[in-house]
Amino acid sequence: MVRQSEVRDGELTVDMPPARDAGLVFIGRIRTPWTSRLETPRQGRHDGPVCRLEIFEPWVPAIKGVDFYSNLEVIYWLHLSRRDLVLQSPKNNGKTRGAFSLRSPVRPNPIATSIVKLVGIEGNVILVRGLDCLDETPLLDVKPDRCEFTPLAPPQAGDFETE
Ligand code: SAM
Secondary structure, X not given: OOOOOOOOOOOEEOOOXXXXXXXXXXXXXXXXXXXXXXXXXXXXXXXXXXXXXXEOOOOHHHHOOHHHXXXXXXXXXXXXXXXXXXXXXXXXXXXXXXXXXXOOOOOOOOEEEEEXXXXXXXXOEEEEEOOOOOOOEXXXXXXXXXXXXXXXXXXXXXXXXXX
């Protein structure tokens, strides 16, 4: 299942343990043009529509410096996903793959990531292209793309370990 919440031929669900979601806090919400999972892109495109990362207080000051980077990694919570499907049939043809071998939204912890293009910043809103989530999807984190980021803190011992 990756379209709505159906279970397809050959797929396997498991009994979920009670959710204890590691004390995550949503730092904002994502505004996109998509209101149906059937229309949302499977992966975002850098020439896709501009989407808005609306950052909530008290985290708005954390936007400072984001505009130094042209690419950001956005981490978000696919809140409508089912979480119990360990074998999935993406093509709905009875052939299955494990959830950890897919970028399916259906996973024990429905965390999604995208590398997006920074378009601009307007107050508490970061404008980006490259997302693939429903309007109102909860936002977990924003970081510089690791390819652009060099640690600002001084090096430490582990940085030089090779074995
Ligand atoms: N780019 C991310 C990744 O690779 O981790 C997410 C990819 S996932 C395949 C994108 C799909 O998740 C969309 O096409 C849509 O079907 C589904 N989706 C988007 N927003 C969702 C939400 N808030 N809750 C549940 N499913 C969602």
